[in-house]
Amino acid sequence: MNNQTIYITGEARTTIDNAITKMFGTFYIAFEIILSTDEIINMDCNATLRLTRDFIKRIFLNHNIIKDEDMLKKEIATRYFGSSSKAILTAYHDALQHYKKIKDDLKEKR
Secondary structure (H helix, E strand, O other): OOOOEEEEEEEEOOOOOOHHHHHHOOEEEEEEEEOOOOEEEEEEEOOOOHHHHHHHHHHHOOOEOOOOHHHHHHHHHHHOOOOOHHHHHHHHHHHHHHHHHHHHHHHHHO
């Protein structure tokens, strides 16, 4: 099995009164993914609290970024009640679209 990984990011705007907006301007989420299996092996985001970053990481870690899309979105919707839930979902969707494009581009090069 090929364990080559790639790094992708997704971004989303947060509300004007959100600490993320005040500190960073935009919410970012980053994933390291095994290309051959689509498994998320590491992730981070620019949430302002370590607990928030750790909680979000536990939701995404070791899941398939493509096949587990609905489950991951449901996990965020039913477990995360912080002010950035919409931004997390939007940034994940943005990263997922980038990832799918990268996979398609790599297939075309073969």
